[in-house]
Amino acid sequence: MTFQTFALLLVTGLGLSGVYFLIASGLSLIFGLMDVLNLAHGLFFTAGSYATWWVMSSLEVVGPLGLRFAIAVVAGGGLGLAMGYVVERVFVRRFYGDHVTQILITLGLSLAGVALVGGWFTYDPRTFPLPEAFGNVVMVAGARIPVTRLLTLGLSLVLLVALLAFLRRTRHGLVIRAGVENRSMVQAMGIDVQKSFTLVFAIGGMLAAIGGVLGAVFFAGVTPEFGLNILIFAFIVVVIGGLGSVEGTALASVLVGLTQQFVNYLAGAGIGDLTVVALLAGTLLIRPQGLLGEAVR
Amino acid sequence: MNVRQGRPAGGAAVSSPAAGNGAGPGEAPPPILEVDGLHVHRGEAHILHGLDFHIAPNRVTALLGRNGVGKTTTLLALLGLLPSSGEIRLEGESVTSLSTHRRVQRGLAYVPEDREVFSQLTVAENLRLAMQWPESADRLATVHELFPELERRSAQKAGSLSGGQQQMLALGRTLLHPAKLLLIDEPTKGLAPIVITEVVAALQQATADSTVLLVEQNLRVAEALATDAIVLDEGRVAWSGAMADLLADEELTRSMLGVGRRAGGQET
Amino acid sequence: MSVTTTDHLDTATTEAIPPPRRSRTTPVVLGVVGLILAVLPFLDATIPGVFTGPMSSPGTLQILAVGLVFAGVAMSYDLLLGYTGLLSLGHALYFALGLYGTNLLMRVFGLSYVPAFALAVVIALAVAVVLGSVALRVRGVAFAMVTLAFAEAFHVLVEADPLSVSGGEEGLPLASAQVPDLLSGVINTRWVYWLALAFAALTFVVCRLAVSSRAGRVWQAIRENEDRVELLGLIPFQFKLLSFGLSAGLAASGGAVYLLLVRGATPFSASAVFTLNLIVMVVLGGLGRLWGAALGGLVFGYLQLRLPGLARSGVFEPLPAWLEGPLTEPLFILGVLFVVLVMFAPGGLASLPERLGLRRDKA
Secondary structure (H helix, E strand, O other), rough: HHHHHHHHHHHHHHHHHHHHHHHHHHHHHHHHHHHHOOOOHHHHHHHHHHHHHHHHHHHOOOHHHHHHHHHHHHHHHHHHHHHHHHHHHHHHHHHHOOOOHHHHHHHHHHHHHHHHHHHHHHOOOOOOOOOOHHHHHEEEEOOEEEEHHHHHHHHHHHHHHHHHHHHHHHHHHHHHHHHOOOHHHHHHOOOHHHHHHHHHHHHHHHHHHHHHHHHHHHHOOOOOOOHHHHHHHHHHHHHHHHHHHOHHHHHHHHHHHHHHHHHHHOOOHHHHHHHHHHHHHHHHOOOOOOOOOOOOO | OOOOOOOOOOOOOOOOOHOOOOOOOOOOOOEEEEEEEEEEEEOOEEEEEEEEEOOOOOOOOEEEOOOOOHHHHHHHHHHOOOOOOEEEEEEEEEEEOOOHHHHHOEEEEEOOOOOOOOOEEHHHHHHHHHHOOOOOHHHHHHHHHHHHHHOOOOOHHHOOOOOOHHHHHHHHHHHHHHHHHHEEEOOOOOHHHHHHHHHHHHHHHOOOOEEEEOOOOOOOHHHHHHEEEEEEEEEEEEEEEEEEHHHHHHHHHHHHHHOHHHHHHHHO | OOHHHHHHHHHHHHHHHOOOOOOOHHHHHHHHHHHHHHHHHOOOOOOOOOOOOOOOOOHHHHHHHHHHHHEEEEEEEEHHHOOOOOOOOOOHHHHHHHHHHHHHHHHHHHHOOOHHHHHHHHHHHHHHHHHHHHHHOOHHHHHHHHHHHHHHHHHHHHHHHHOOOOHHHHOOOOOOHHOOOOOHHHHHHHHHHHHHHHEEEEEHHHHHHHHHHHHHHHHHHHHHHHHHHHHHHOHHHHHHHHHHHHHHHHHHHHHHHHHHHHHOHHHHHHOOOHHHHHHHHHHHOOOOOOOHHHHHHHHHHHHHHHHHHHHOOOOOOOOHHHHHHHHHHHHHHHHHHHHHHHHHOOOOOOHHHOOOOOOOOOO
């Protein structure tokens, strides 16, 4: 393997890790805080990617494609935020404590959502114009790296730092971290933990939707089922990282993204995906609580 | 079901003058907490069969009874952490329909069994989480005075504290809340004897002017802290009155608590 | 532990778990329904609006047969979710193992249909025991995620097809030369239909016997409270694995029958979406009631195959485009119906008679 190939695989793998992280971090926090397996999380991703497609190809009022992309990030993120809020308030809230019902409702939303998007925009992959700069390559340490890969990686790193700062520096973040560890004790301290539930759903929705924006660029197109497909890998990332741990999710995203990228290149398409599942099985056998997860409480 | 021993309970106010031991003369002050007909089911088990009791202000009341009789369940039901039926009034106002955090905002505070500090958060973060009342800033100084260890270890993860230190943190964060009634569950459980002495001293100081409902298996500790007692048996209040009267009656103590007085604190 | 203690615990367990609700009318009703379904291929009557051709036409029998296979597979899934309380998101794996397994054994090793069918089910059982042992190390949501990941691995494998045997995204056409003449060709659709009916009926009988056996009672106790089962001295893991294995074997049999109906194996059968469809069927019909799951499977199969035709017939054309598009998607209608049912009628279709006050033997 040449250095050029290695560097390209590395940056591509890390870019993929970034997309995984954005969808998995919200999933992990939602599960950690309120024990909800949100199968509708892929829908937030899909919303972000279709928002990007629409803004980039149809928002002709705004001329420069670079500005359009900035709008796509904001619009996609905002759409995900709103969807997360609605899913929690309308569908999940009234069934706290009833995990199966919550999973079933988010599952129904997920299936209906995919079909809705398919009904509106058909199941054909949609492509869209990107700013010219996105097609360039830059030289990093002597290797030619496509700008889209660096963009995905960079933006997801920024969001990782922002999420950690939010969790560590703000009172809302403090309440969320405490709630992940022991929800009822947070209530017994006089704190309305339901507010945090809504907040975490909205933030998770926003991150996943921005993941969808980046995913649309990264994979150069959008399809209705894509969110559901990537959700499966996000689940794997969440379990490997440890439920409820953002740091663990970040670590596992890198592990899964790089493994998938390198093994798929070296051993053939699909083998990388299988290796990732093997990683999951290994994690469960050796450390069921995940890399940075807490033992079952 | 009949009350088997001692004075009939029947909703008797713990603050009755006969309870003696420093109760105010003449009119009894209105109770802080009134509980009427509290029932709790857990799964198929009917744990509390209609508790009736009152808690008088500025006194420490021990909630006693054999293991598994429902003492912790009572505290959880008062907090709304377990579903229950019946009526719970705090300072005369019903809190029965309120969620847990609203009840706490109305003036309940809770020190759980097993302490339940947030082990992944630092000591300072554990305290900061509780800093949500106007009085908290002033009270933090008092808490640090009371437990200087907490200030020294403020950057340490709470999970790495010793059992005694965790108990102090659990108590300290509760004291940041200007609560009307402190619910304290087995503060000395699982602690070494020397640490128990320390925790009891701290509790005596910390609860000097507060109203406390204390669950305690260790009769010695209960005796040191509480002026009044409520004894549960078979899911009901079987006896209530002054702590001193309970301890004076060895037969009663044995039948209600399954322990002799001498065995209470020392032997295992 | 002494023998007497064990005996005592067993009695305690069985007494602690109430026997399943039984209605005397259900077997009679189901027997009549089965009989009617069995003679359908001889009926030339048409039901306008419901089916396009007469009941005996291959098109109608095909739709019904798909519904019957779904009914059987949904019942097998109900063993897991409805009776044992295990939320597996990977049940498609076992269905697909039956489907691909039977087809590959015929293609690659030249086995004829029946031995290939049997061997594929054995393979699926072995896979279920191995993967189940790993997945059952964790509970609840983690179990759901792990089963999902295993199934997805197989999905990726058949789709990427690194060994060039599974036909990749296109799938693998039926090895028709290995199939008995009676079960191939459009004229013989009625025989495939009867096979599907036999599969559904046998699955019902097997499931019904299983859930009323001692193991079946333990499953239901695990569903209610796993820790209590452990306290009674039983090992929940063994019983969960039994439930997992049995339902996998039945699903694989369904896959082998489905192979003849759709005349090929496609990666969709191994996908997470297929498992999600199974969940929709079971919940649509009513969790923890075998005939509910069967009804859910039938309704799902029917709607999935009929709705696109309905859309093509132009029923939705007067509607605005933003509504017409989604309404032509079967999964949109099923998904919305599903969410509404879960939120407002958690017992599914099977609970509707009770809800409407039509049945008096209420739980």
